[in-house]
Amino acid sequence: MKINEFTREEVFNNLVTSPAGLDSDEAKRRLAEFGPNAIRRTHRRPLALRFLEQFTHFLALLLWLAAGLAFLSEYLNPAEGMLTLGLAIIGVIVINAVFTFVQEYRAEKALEALKRMLPFRVTALRNNSELQIPAEEVVPGDVIRLSEGDKVPADIRLIEASGLRVNNSALTGESEPVGRRTDPVPGDPINSTNIAFAGTAVVSGSGTGVAYATGMRSEFGRIAQLTGSVSPGLSPLQKEIARVTRVVAAIAVVMGVVFFAGGHFTGRPFWQNFLFAVGIIVANVPEGLLPTVTLALAMGSQRMAKRNALIRTLTAVETLGSVTVICTDKTGTLTQNRMAVAKLWVDEELVEPSAPVGSETHRLLFTAAGLCNNARFVDGEYRGDPTETALLRASREALGGLDAKRFYEVPFDAERKMMSTMNALQHGTVVLAKGALERVLPLCTSIMDNGRSEPLSAERRDDITHAYHVLMDMGLRVLAFACRPVTGDAAADAAAEDIEHNLVFLGLMGLQDPPRPEVPAAIAKCRQAGVRIVMITGDATRTAVAIARQIGLATERPVAIDGQTFSLLNDRELKQKLGERELLFTRMTPKHKLRVVSMLKQQGEVVAVTGDGVNDAPALKRADIGIAMGLSGTDVAKEAADMVLLDDNFATIVNAMEEGRTVYENIKKFITYIFASNIPEIVPYLAYIIFRIPLPLTIMQILAVDLGTDMLPALALGSERPTPGVMQQPPRKPTDRLITLGLMARAYLFLGPIEALACMFGFFWVLRGGGWDWGRDISSLDPLYLQATTACLTAIIVTQIANVFACRSLRESIFTIGITNNRLVFLGISVEILLQLFIVYHPVGNAIFSTAPLPAGTWLVLAPFAVLLLAAEETRKYLLRRTSPA
């Protein structure tokens, strides 16, 4: 037995309390045992420790190692500027750590939003007297008084209620206030009508109840706990970067060891070999990769913001591109949330709502729609729940404003799925009822046909059910209406069962929530992109299926699972169902979403889920991409989400996915670009050790490329526009790699060697031109040597300029995609050239990077290598297009 199933006496016995409340000593004892009634953070490692963790992940450790080696080299060979290198690497580690930490810290704000939803003070009964106590001091067993406008401080089992209605929207997302009762109710407490939940608000009436769960043990606390505990895990991009880091580390270390051993066997001194190994490792580590990826994601998020998708966690930008399943709400996201009455079934006919009101039945139908309704028409505006305002509008348009005294109301609640009112009409008092057909029809004993009340035969019931199905198949949300003339006194405190009986069936109204016009195209785009869409709605199955057909979500025979069936499915059965191509979840509540998302993730899917209520927060956090509604969403949902839709529109998700896929493509482009420059950084070291020549490129010069000149052009590649086919290919598989053999071969075996050729040519061109002969030692301070290394560096810059254009596409010719349509590329190249001019010609640049000014002729000698690289790349692309058409 659960708390909702107990009688009043059992409630007191079970909670060891009494109608007089707890005494203050017992309350103190319970406060000490159960803790304050507050939302708190789940136990986590201290903030400082989590910040420190940002310095100990694999890439950070790799960079620490590189910095340590640089400092060691500085100690062994002070003139090489290794100290600056070491400090620069540490700078990269710190910037990345701070950035990642800030992102993680921001994600925790969802809990702060939850905390704001609990009240500050409440009225409790202690020692049989009413006291105002801080909400934090409420303990299990406290007797709490509730009245209109109060926020409920804890989960409370009601023992007295007078017209008590609460708004559970903070918890369930349902905006309609629901009535509360006190009698025992079987089933799960969450669906029980005799419980008021923490964080919800009393809309009307008053009541008294006993608190049985406080703080983190309340339903609200459960959501807070899940919101604070569940983590989406690493994003696909983070996983890939981690993997790339390990691959690069392995390559760097293996190369370092191999060449250390090579140097040893060719008779070089130990420390020279050691420095050489350090150089190889530092040249291999892509120091600029993380900052460039981060900036590219930031730029992607800006582009998405322009398309109404506000990104809250940067990695979400790329994760969007790899989404394989979108779990989406219907109302407001796929549809416009603008309810309107679209069809009526009255006097056994389907009619338009604008048709003239002919019969008494027709008139009573609109009367019931207008009076059994809590929406209001105030100052020329309809206010209230979208369904109710639609009914009120239809009624006003048909009959004009209605004014009839209401004696009584049996409020709507999700379990009963109906409401009733008792009103004084011209010809007497009448009970008016509306609700789901399966609730209203069993309460009817007759039907009104052209103003005459006739017995409701089985045949007529079949006709009504048939009409109900017809309307639902049109994608309409269908409500049934009934009435009953009241004979005798109108009992003001009548219970539902006292007035909801012997009803006369009036007819049906079908309400339409039109699909958003952009949605069918967006869904078609998702289909082309291989992304499955799972609709999760509170609507009935037939309505949901019909809407799904209208918007192109269902083309075959979709599998629809309603909330009740869903609860009965075990994990294995649910996993099987989740594999269906066209899947709808109907009559669902937000609480079911977390399970759907978790199961999909367990099946290896990359899941995006939409949500707006507090109860959606755990699912939003659990999903790879949590998407909150900007217009209708609660603060808690927005704080828990990775992305906020500023227009609540499904099409915006698809646009954001397109951007996400583009970002991933672009990251591949600039990784190729960055990796290509590793070869001209490594080859000079190889030549230095193997051929015993002066070192053609210093480590500081390598750093000038990795963290300086390469950065902006790489970023420019990160802002390339979507290619036409980006949404016509399936989502990236989890097994697809950011760095593939093809990418490595292109960067390391094709583009890189051309650049290496250029830089070695530049180095020897200057040395030979200055009179250097093969085998002769040259001082590292000799102006000729400084000029030669500068030429080597300049050759890398010149060929990297051509490489930017080469990397703008994998297959298409630069002349096809357009040379000038990415202006950022030109900005990046301009900055790159300016930086290089500073390094080559400014005394400060010369001092930092051990460079010397070059004559203009040297630049001209190097320029043909840029042309060579572009021409070679165009030839490769041409051959690729010929041999492997897209």
Added chain:
Amino acid sequence: MYRKILTAVNEHVNSEVAARYAKHLARITGARLLICSVREPGQPERSFDLAREAAKRIQHRARELDIEAETIFTGGRPLPAISAVVRSEGVDLAVVATRRKDVRRQFNARSLRSRSVLLRLPCAVALVHVVHLGRTHPSEILVPLKEHIKDIPSRAFFTAMTAKAFGAKVHLFHVMRPLRTFFQGEVHLRPLEEEGKLAPDLSRFINHLDGYHVEHERHLAPGVAGKSITIEAASRRRDLIIMGASERGIIDFLLRGNPMEYVLRETPCNLIILKTRD
């Protein structure tokens, strides 16, 4: 298997709630229920009165259920006093409530009353951590199981009897350490592959449970044990968690923490930690 079940009651409501679990276990196993209350030196009269009233209430309700119940009032320091009763009466199982102040401190690392009870009482001990007064009659019980389970018959018996006493369904939950490789990182296992990795002890536990005809379901999840257990309990609204009282060595504890510690602090529902004496 249980002939005598002892439950310790004091002035705190959680001890009375813990006693309800003992009462129902006694009912289903036909054991005699000993309701023990210890008056500590210097304990105020009012405080002991509350304990006495609680003991009477439990005895009264036990008799309503036809359980043979007896109250024992004794004096001294609680642990030695209860130990003495356990020895003299030949108690098989002691059901004792934890205190919040114990849980807030490092349960594993310090010498606390609750831990002492687990370790020193000469019988099986069910340490009950009461956090939710609305779920004292569980219908969904979460039973986290490790790869290697000690005292499988005793644990299965306790789990089965608790489930039977309340007509509850048992959800066996095994948290698997995620499979990682150096280059691939975390490797995702398909459900069938997960099933293939099911430890033999789990199968043995399930066989024992089947012997008692208790409805049960199995769940597997990759992740960190403590956190995964609390998430599972919170997300699926479980009413009770029954865990084994396995302890980790100090080095293991410092390196990996203790899932039991985490669950004790963060459990969203009542928790029973069972220490068997096989």
